[in-house]
Structure formats: structure tokens, C-alpha cells
Amino acid sequence: MADTLFLSFALLLTIALIVFAIKQVDRRDTYKSLWYLLIFMMPIAGSLLTLLIITHPSYRKALEHQRKFRFRKV
Incomplete structure (x- = not known):
């Protein structure tokens, strides 16, 4: 349940960041627009990569394997 909640929250946050970055793009000032996209797309790419990994x-x-052997005495 917690995984599903986390994934849905991360997906909503990613969508919100994409929409915000697109709205910040000013068509008249290309240099400023590129910086906005770069600044906002890096966290978006990071969150998408985290979602793919999770x-x-x-x-x-690997998580199941770790849980199985966590309390095993060496």
C-alpha cells in the first residue's frame, strides 16, 4: 500500500513539475527559457529515474532477498 501511495505521489509531483516548467517557458527569451527547462527538467528526470528503479x-x-536475510545471525 505504501509503495502505491509513494508512486502515485511521485507521479503527480512529476506531472506538476512538467506543467510548471512548460508554463515558465517564455517564447521571446530563448536563453531564459532554456535555463528554466534545464533547472526544472533535472529533478523531473531524477524522479522518473527513481520511479523506474523502484x-x-x-x-x-533484491529487497525481498534483503528482508529474508536481515535478521540472520552470521
């Missing part, structure tokens, strides 16, 4: 099956398998 939802990847091998990551979930």
Missing part, C-alpha cells in the same frame, strides 16, 4: 522487478527481488 518499480523494476530486480529491485523488488
